[in-house]
Amino acid sequence: MKPLTCLPSLFSLLLFILVSLHLSPSWAASDSVYNTFLQCLTHRTQPSDHISNIVYSQANSSFTKVLTSYLRNHRFISSSTRKPLIIVTPTRESHVQAAILCSKDLGVHLKIQSGGHDYEGLSYVSDDEFIILDIFNLRSIEVDVKVETAWVQAGATLGELYFRIWEKSKVHGFPAGVCHTVGIGGHLSSGGYGNMLRKYSLSVDNILDARIVDVQGRIQDRKAMGEDLFWAIIGGGGASFGVILAYQIKLVSVPETVTVFRIQKTLDQNATDLVYKWQSMAPSTDPGLFMRLVLQPAASKTEKGQQTIGASVVALFLGNSDQLLTITDKEFPELGLKKENCTEISWIESVLWWSFDNGTIPPPETLLSRKFPTVFFKSKSDYVQTPMAKPDLEWLCKKMIEQGKVVLQFNPLGGRMGEIPASATPFPHRAGNLIKIQYYVGWNEEDPEVGKKYLAQIRRLYSYMTPFVSKNPRSAILNYRDLDIGTTTNGNNSYEEGRVYGVKYFKDNFERLVKVKTAVDPNNFFRNEQSIPTLPK
Structure with missing residues (x-):
């Protein structure tokens, strides 16, 4: 496809003059921005019919519905949250090209959204005036x-x-x-x-x-x-x-038959022994076996009214249950897995089993649904390189009970992950790491004070884990965005600011990412609060 960059430069100049004359610095006249942006899109897109159907101003009756349909973290949906000036929902690739060029012409920050699961809302929240480019229609x-x-x-x-x-x-x-x-x-x-x-x-x-x-x-x-x-x-x-x-x-x-299971034990059922053994076994066992360990506060089964910690092992094995039991009986007897705990299903059914987690397996067509429950949440991440000792695990469980609601997901690495060099892709957390941790706390109340309470809980637990996780840097995973580890204002100090969180996400790969960014987007048009910065000028 021929690039849409061949329009006369005079058009861009006229747009700039028009915007300068008719729009205030605060962009308060959102309708004017919309009209100017729509005119630009129309000129830059062929055919230009029905362009108005994919562009929503704040005055549009469908604006709020379009905005909130794909915002998965309701921490960022409130009357005080800055809303985009415009939402663009392209149905063709040429619409994306035009939206980028028109945003540049108007000097408006463009945020890009594909699914809305951005943990910190970086694709749909901004401190400055912005436009959302939501590509949910491009789904072939x-x-x-x-x-x-x-x-x-x-x-x-x-x-x-x-x-x-x-x-x-x-x-x-x-x-x-x-x-x-x-x-x-x-x-x-x-x-x-x-x-x-x-x-x-x-x-x-x-x-x-x-x-x-x-x-x-x-x-x-x-x-x-x-x-x-x-x-x-x-x-x-x-x-x-x-x-x-x-x-x-x-x-x-994938094999025609895979096996899934869930085993749960509490502290009074020797869960500490299970967790201790899991740390060394799960990252080193057969690569076809993935066992997630979930620690969360639970009611004691032996002491009424008392809180304890439940340890759940949730697993997918790429094979049948007999093959699985041969492994677990030998390598993980502490789990106590029996054939009756195992469910043999197809791979697509395992996807449904993991995704819906409600005791039943819905039909495959359910995967086409885009419905997502209303939830307020915060997540953080860590990497573990050395197994925790039993006394440390007992101490951690005590701290989790004190905090009340934070859930820890321990995900085993190893296998193929450890065979790929850290520089093969920007994702560096491979050999040397045993476990990835996701911290999670969710709540349903809109009360800001409730949110502050849970945010404090997860941050305290994250602090408690400092001695047991990776260091220099304390690493994090980009898929679980976390603004607590650093942000940038994308100003003159963007490189220094970006390096703070950049080395945590990318380690030694950060500098190469900065060089690529500087080469392909030297003026930092594509940016957010944790984007890759350009080299200092």
């Missing part, structure tokens, strides 16, 4: 089983991808997350963590090609963009470099 998926690949647009969800693969093949899948409403664009460009990573590693390790719109409005595939930019957008976060349109992914083989 083309699966080619013969060559075991698929092209998936960035606005599709994981559930839609899994379903379309299942339609074509019952023995293929893709290693990505377990929440089916997560958007492809953000998930894959930031790493893509799922329950097949010990066998097939991360999503980014199974990406073959990509299509991106750069800051000049050009659509580029891997060959056109070059290996440096391609490397950056398979783990470095796409929103720092352009707008991801689609990824070509490599499908992976």
Whole structure:
């Protein structure tokens, strides 16, 4: 496709003059911004019919519905939260090109959203005036089983991808997350963590090609963009470099029968012994076995009215239950797994089992739903490189009971993850790490004081874990955005500010990401509060 950059420069100048004359510095006249932006889109898009149907101003009766439909963390939905001036919902790739160029012409900050699961709302919240480019309409998926690949647009969800693969093949899948409403664009460009990573590693390790719109409005595939930019957008976060349109992914083989199970024990049922053994066994066992460990406050089964900690092992095994029991009986007898605890199902049913987690397995078509419950939440992350001693685990459980509601997910690494060099993609947390931790606290009340209480709980527990996790830097995962570890104002000190959180997400890969960013977006058009900065001028 020919880049949409050949319009006369006079048009851009006229736009600038128009905006300067008719819009106040605060952009209070949002209708004027809308009219100017719409005029620009119309000129830059061919055919230009129905452009007004994809652009929503604050005055549009559908604005609030469009804005909130894909905002998954309701911490960022309130009357005091700054709203975008405009929401653009492209239905064609050319709309994306035009939206970038028009935002540049108007000098308005552009935020890019693909699924809305951004933990800190960076794709839909801003301190300055901004426009949201929401690509949820770009959701086509083309699966080619013969060559075991698929092209998936960035606005599709994981559930839609899994379903379309299942339609074509019952023995293929893709290693990505377990929440089916997560958007492809953000998930894959930031790493893509799922329950097949010990066998097939991360999503980014199974990406073959990509299509991106750069800051000049050009659509580029891997060959056109070059290996440096391609490397950056398979783990470095796409929103720092352009707008991801689609990824070509490599499908992976899954057996016709897989096995899932859930085992729960409390402290008075020797859960500490289970957790202690899990730390060394789960990252080193058969790569086809993924066992997530969840620690959360629970009611004691032996002391009425007392709080304790429940330890749940939730697992996917790429094989049948007999094969699984051969492993666990030998390597993990503390688990006490029996055949009656195991459920043999197809891979697509395991996706549903993990995603819905309500005791029943709904039909595969359920994965096409984009409904998501209203929830307020905060997450943080860590990496563990040395198993915790039993006394330390007992102390941690005591602290969790004191905090009251924070949940810890311990996810085992090892397997294929440890075989890929840290520099192969921007995602560096591979060999040397045993476990990834996700801290999570959620609540339903809109009361700000309630939110402050839970935020304080998760931050205290994170602080308590300092002696037991990675150091210099204390690492974090980009898929779980956390503004507590640093932010940038994207001003003169953006490099210094960005390095604070950048080395935690990317370690030694941060400097290469900065060089790529500086080369492809030197004026830092694509930015957010935790984006990759440019080199100091």
